[in-house]
Structures are given as structure tokens and as C-alpha cells.
Amino acid sequence: MQSVYQPDWHGLGATLKNWKETIDGESKTVNADQITDGHIAKALDFMRDNASALAKAKGERIYLEQFRKSQKAILYSKAPQGTIPEREAWAYSQDDYLQVLTGLQVAVENEERLKWMMTAAELKVEVWRTQSANNRRIDQAHQ
Numbered sequence: 001m002q003s004v005y006q007p008d009w010h011g012l013g014a015t016l017k018n019w020k021e022t023i024d025g026e027s028k029t030v031n032a033d034q035i036t037d038g039h040i041a042k043a044l045d046f047m048r049d050n051a052s053a054l055a056k057a058k059g060e061r062i063y064l065e066q067f068r069k070s071q072k073a074i075l076y077s078k079a080p081q082g083t084i085p086e087r088e089a090w091a092y093s094q095d096d097y098l099q100v101l102t103g104l105q106v107a108v109e110n111e112e113r114l115k116w117m118m119t120a121a122e123l124k125v126e127v128w129r130t131q132s133a134n135n136r137r138i139d140q141a142h143q
Contacts, residue, residue: 035128043121054118057111064104071100 075091082090091097 035124035131040125040128043124046121047118050114050118054111054114057107057114061104061107061111064100064107068097068100068104071097 072088072091075094075097076087079087079090
């Protein structure tokens with residue numbers, strides 16, 4: 001079975017000292033002092049395995065942001081004759097435009113979720129690096 005690193009940063013309970021994560025379907029609280037090489041390997045695997053997904057999510061968001069403008073122009077050109085504000089209001093109220101907004105909402109949610117999961121993995125590596133450097137200094141002081 002492939003291990004899956006899934007940080008759980010929901011709510012305000014996550015701190016830099018403790019957090020919840022799911023590895024191999026098992027959810028547990030991890031203390032920053034308990035970060036192992038295995039945790040880091042999972043975090044690095046997550047970053048590598050999800051880089052393309054994050055890039056794709058960002059591309060989808062940017063595409064939909066631009067397409068929203070095109071969809072407005074298309075609908076504006078089909079709007080019944082009237083003032084500019086009336087035609088814009090008509091375009092904004094059409095199902096085609098609202099569907100683009102819904103798609104944009106989903107795209108932003110996906111991108112942000114992946115971005116913050118990636119950030120969580122990066123921070124875990126940074127905490128581990130600091131912990132490792134501190135442990136080396138302690139070991140040197142005891143020699």
C-alpha cells in the first residue's frame with residue numbers, strides 16, 4: 001500500500017508544535033519534536049507527486065478568470081438593446097455566466113487547498129531541518 005501524506009490543517013487547533021496528519025489512512029497528532037525521516041520522506045513525496053496537480057489547478061483558475069471576461073462579452077453582445085448597465089446586468093444574470101463563476105469558485109478552492117497543503121509540507125521540512133541542526137549542536141556540545 002502506498003503511503004499518503006495528508007496534513008489536516010482544519011480549524012485553529014494546528015500549531016507549529018502539533019498538527020494532525022493522515023498517513024496510510026491512520027490519523028494521528030504529530031509533535032514537532034517527533035518528526036522522523038519517514039515523515040519528511042512522505043512530505044517530500046507529497047510535494048513531488050502534487051506539483052503537477054497544483055500547476056494544473058492554477059492554470060484552470062487563470063483560464064477561468066480570463067474566460068469569465070470573454071463570456072461576459074459574448075453575453076453582452078447577445079443582450080437585448082438597452083443602456084450599457086442594463087446590458088451588463090443581463091449578461092451577469094445569465095446561466096452561462098453564473099456557471100463560469102461556479103467553475104471559478106471550484107478552481108480557486110482546488111488551487112488554494114493544494115497550495116496550503118504544499119506549504120504545510122514545506123514547513124514540516126523546515127521544522128525538521130531546524131530540529132536536526134539543533135540536535136547536531138547538542139551532540140557537538142556533549143563531545
